[in-house]
Amino acid sequence: MLRLRECVVSRLLSSSPTSSSAIFPLCRLLSAAAPHISPNPSGFAVEEYLVATCGLTRPQALKASPKLSHLNSPANPDAVLAFLSGLGLSGADVVAKDPLFLCASVGRTLAPKVAELTGLGLSRPEIARLVSLTPDRFRRRAIVSKLQYYLPLFGSSHNFLRLLKRSSHLLSSDLDKLVKPNVAFLRECGLGDCDIAKLCIREPRMLITNPERVRAMVACAERLGVPRGSGMLRQALQAVAFLSEEKVAAKLDYLKNTFRWSDAEVRIAVRRYPGVLKNTKGPLKRRSEFLFSKVGLEPMYIAHRSEILSYSMEGRLRPRYYVIKFLKQNGLLDRDLSLYSAVKMSDKVFVEKLICPHKEAAPHLAEDYAAACKGEVPTNFRFT
Structure with missing residues (x-):
């Protein structure tokens, strides 16, 4: 019966958003078709259901079962598990985080949200990721309106989900009292939405903290010599945040x-x-x-x-210093190249300009440089 439910709900989720009106009769049909559970003195065995059907461990089930003590039938939980299966999720992925997810209505709450989020441009794997990260927030009413604000701000659902992985509080914070005032202030300071997204991926609390605290961080950056409008302001805020x-x-x-x-x-x-x-x-x-x-x-x-x-000592500073020193000592460098200029080059450019031209004069240079980048001290470098 659960397999039948999964099949039906999967078909339902893959249908167009406009077909959500068909959800309610289908859910009534699923509930009516639920297997009859013979009454027993203890009622519906929630803990056993969580272990046997949802895949929770015994300690997880023991912790979760008090929250579900009001359930007297597996009908709605079965429908929810079928819904999760249609998204490619198992019960254990979600129920351990949010046991009350089993009480949500597929017809009135879960499936309509899938339709609305699909309308915002999220793919089914992204919706599944959203459910997995914050199941308690997914089943709440405000999630769609919040994503309508966040997705344009962060530029893509990928960026938003990346940030959400670090801080699920984005979906529980007050947009009007915290997030929007902070975003408006950061824009006034010269940060574009791309900068704000990068800043918040590093410092997820930046948008959801008290606006006065964000102002204090900007003031601290200014005291350090990084004014508003500076291209370094985002990095300065990351450095002094909190x-x-x-x-x-x-x-x-x-x-x-x-x-x-x-x-x-x-x-x-x-x-x-x-x-x-x-x-x-x-x-x-x-x-x-x-x-x-x-x-x-x-x-x-x-x-x-x-x-x-900012550069790695082992991966960049020391190996490139030894290459420059080797080239100078052997008369292979026809210009006065500083270490600072050398470390700023990408690895590809550094190899093309300072390794490849000397293949004949220094046939082991490329091999020695690669070894030095791994932390080894190659014997072919002529140290003094």
Whole structure:
């Protein structure tokens, strides 16, 4: 009987949105066709149903069953499981997160939402993903109106689902009191919707926090030398988001001590690469030691090119430094190429410009560079 229900609901879900009016009689038919459960002293055995039919573990079923104690028949849960199967989901995917999903009406609630979301451009796999991520929100009335707002803001259902995976609170937060005021303010600060989407994927709470707090974050970025309208504002907000003034000050002090920067120099460094505030102490310390002792750079030079601190020590800084050093020592570099210029190149460009032209003079260079990028120290590099 459950297989029959799955077949019918699957056909129902794959039909056009305009056919949703046929849902109600079909659901009554499904309910009427439910197998009769003989009465027993304990009533409908919810816990056993959750284990045997929904696929929950015994502890999950034990936790969920009190919420479903009012059920006295498997008719509606069977219809819901058929609905989930039609979307390619199992009961265990959803019911463990939201046991009350089994109580939702397929005809009045679930199937109509599929039709409406399909009308918004979501594919069935995307709708299934939405159900899996936030089943409790899916069965609520406001989900369609909220997606009508969020989908254009984030540019695609893919971006929205990616963000929703990190924070399901988007669907429970107040659009008018929190989300829309924050979006309006960020737009006033010069961020486009694409920037806002990228910012929120990194910091999902940004849109749903108190608007005064968002204003405080922008003010903090401005104090660091990244004004509204700056192309670096998004990165600056990612760096200071939800940090107290004391923590920001501590990070600045660490940067000054580690890179021997003055107050003015640390402001220059942060303005050019705000992400330096997000780097952890260990990697920053290793970069400072390498850039000072090995490469011989000066603090002011690093401050004005602080983006160099964003690159991997093992995957980019050290291997490219050794390639440049090797080429210079062997008279194979006809120009004064800085490490900063070299690390900014894509890997493809770096290989084309600095590895490939020297295949005859340095036949092992490509192999040695690849080994160095893996953290090895190849013997064919001629170190001094």
